[in-house]
Amino acid sequence: MSWCLESNDYVELRTTPYGGRSLFAVRDIPLGARIHSSQAPFAHVIYKDYRREVCAQCFVYAASDLAPPEVCRSRVWSVKWALQGLPGASAAWFCSEGCRKAWEQDGSGPLQVQLDANLTKAQVASRRKGKSMNVISLSFGPEEKITQEIIDEAWKTIEVLAASKSQLAAYCTTLDLEDMELEIARSLVFAIVRQYVSDQVHDTSEPDKHIGHVRFETWSHFLQLQNNELRNVQERPYILSAHLRIYAFLCNTLPTHLKPYLSTVRDVLARDTGNAFGIWDRDRRDEMFGWGIWISASYFNHSCTPNVRKVRRARALHFETSRPVLAGEELCISYVDTDQILQQRRRDLQTSWFFTCSCDRCERESSFEIDH
Ligand SMILES: C[S@@+](CC[C@H](N)C(=O)[O-])C[C@H]1O[C@@H](n2cnc3c(N)ncnc32)[C@H](O)[C@@H]1O
Known part of the structure; x- marks a missing residue:
C-alpha cells in the first residue's frame, strides 16, 4: 500500500486486531522525540465568524x-487579500505580509x-423561498437499523435529482441551508479545489511548480483513510439528509470546471468524521476555529494513557513522545480529554469515533467500577 509516511525512521503502520x-x-524512542x-492539512475550514481573527495561512488568533x-x-x-470588484465577504486576512505571500503561492x-x-x-438565495421540498423521505424510527443499502439508495436519489438542471435549481431555492451545513460545504470546496x-x-510541463504539501499528501492518500459513512449515519441519522442537501447545494453552485470533482x-x-482534527487556539483547546484533515496524522490510534502528544505550529501538526517508548510499542495520541471520567471518555469516543x-x-477503571 502506498501511503504518506513511507520515509519515516521512527514509525511503521501495522494492522491491529482491535482498531x-x-x-x-x-x-526505542526517547521522551520528547x-x-x-x-506539514499542512489536505483540506480545512476556518469558520466564517473567525475569518478576520484567524490568519488564513498560519491560523494564529488575533485575540x-x-x-x-x-x-x-x-x-x-x-493584512488582507481581496478579490477586486467583489464585496467584503470575498477576502482573506493574515497576521503578516509573509503569510499572505505564502498563501498566494499555494495556489488554492x-x-x-x-x-x-x-x-x-x-445560501442567502436558498433562504428566500421558505418551505423546503421533501425530495427524499429520511425519517428513521428509533428501532430502525440503518444499512449501507439505505444510504446508497438515498445517494442515488439525490444524484438523479442533481442530473436534472431544472429540478436541482427548484430544489435548491427551498433548501434553507443552515450555517453549519454551509461550513461543511466550504470544507468540501476546499478538498475539491485541492x-x-x-x-x-x-x-x-512544469512538474515542480510549487503547490506545497500537495505532492506528498494526495487524493489517493486521502482515499486510504478509514471510511466511517455507515457508522456515522447510524450514530446520527439526521446527518444523511444534511449531507444530501449539501451535495445538491454544491452541484447547483460550483462552476462548470469544478463539476467533475x-x-x-x-x-x-x-x-472527515473520525479523521479530522479540530483547529484550536494553540494547544489550549479554549476556542475551536474550524477543522482540518492532516492525512498521515490520522493513523494514530487512541489511548486514554497516550505516549504521544500532538503540537500544532502554524499549519503543521507535529507528534512527539510524551514518555520513552520501546521498539514495538503502539504509538497513541488521545482523542479526548483524558482528565474526564471513564463514562464521559467512552461516550465521546463512541459518538465521534465509533468505538468502545x-x-x-x-x-x-471499568473492572474497579464492577467490583464496587
Ligand atoms: C483516526 S482513525 C485511526 C486510524 C484507523 N485505525 C485506521 O485504520 O484508519 C480513528 C479510528 O481508529 C479506530 N481506533 C482508534 N483508536 C482505537 C482504540 N483505542 N480502540 C479501538 N479502535 C480504535 C476507530 O475505528 C476510530 O474511528
Whole structure:
C-alpha cells in the first residue's frame, strides 16, 4: 500500500486486531522525540465568524496573548487579500505580509475565496423561498437499523435529482441551508479545489511548480483513510439528509470546471468524521476555529494513557513522545480529554469515533467500577 509516511525512521503502520491500522515504534524512542510531522492539512475550514481573527495561512488568533497588543485589542488582522470588484465577504486576512505571500503561492487560496463568496450568495438565495421540498423521505424510527443499502439508495436519489438542471435549481431555492451545513460545504470546496489545483499542476510541463504539501499528501492518500459513512449515519441519522442537501447545494453552485470533482463529495464526507482534527487556539483547546484533515496524522490510534502528544505550529501538526517508548510499542495520541471520567471518555469516543475504548486504563477503571 502506498501511503504518506513511507520515509519515516521512527514509525511503521501495522494492522491491529482491535482498531484497524495503527502506528508502532520501530526502535526505542526517547521522551520528547518528534516522531512525525504533517506539514499542512489536505483540506480545512476556518469558520466564517473567525475569518478576520484567524490568519488564513498560519491560523494564529488575533485575540491570543501571542498577538501584538494593538492587534489583541482590535481582535482582527489588518493584512488582507481581496478579490477586486467583489464585496467584503470575498477576502482573506493574515497576521503578516509573509503569510499572505505564502498563501498566494499555494495556489488554492484565491480560488477558495472566490468560491466562498459564491456559496454565501447561494445560501442567502436558498433562504428566500421558505418551505423546503421533501425530495427524499429520511425519517428513521428509533428501532430502525440503518444499512449501507439505505444510504446508497438515498445517494442515488439525490444524484438523479442533481442530473436534472431544472429540478436541482427548484430544489435548491427551498433548501434553507443552515450555517453549519454551509461550513461543511466550504470544507468540501476546499478538498475539491485541492484536487483541481493538483490536477492543473500535473497537467503542465512544469512538474515542480510549487503547490506545497500537495505532492506528498494526495487524493489517493486521502482515499486510504478509514471510511466511517455507515457508522456515522447510524450514530446520527439526521446527518444523511444534511449531507444530501449539501451535495445538491454544491452541484447547483460550483462552476462548470469544478463539476467533475463533485463525485468526490461523498468520499470526503465519509472520511472527515473520525479523521479530522479540530483547529484550536494553540494547544489550549479554549476556542475551536474550524477543522482540518492532516492525512498521515490520522493513523494514530487512541489511548486514554497516550505516549504521544500532538503540537500544532502554524499549519503543521507535529507528534512527539510524551514518555520513552520501546521498539514495538503502539504509538497513541488521545482523542479526548483524558482528565474526564471513564463514562464521559467512552461516550465521546463512541459518538465521534465509533468505538468502545478497551485500553489498559479503561479496562482497569471499568473492572474497579464492577467490583464496587
Ligand atoms: C483516526 S482513525 C485511526 C486510524 C484507523 N485505525 C485506521 O485504520 O484508519 C480513528 C479510528 O481508529 C479506530 N481506533 C482508534 N483508536 C482505537 C482504540 N483505542 N480502540 C479501538 N479502535 C480504535 C476507530 O475505528 C476510530 O474511528
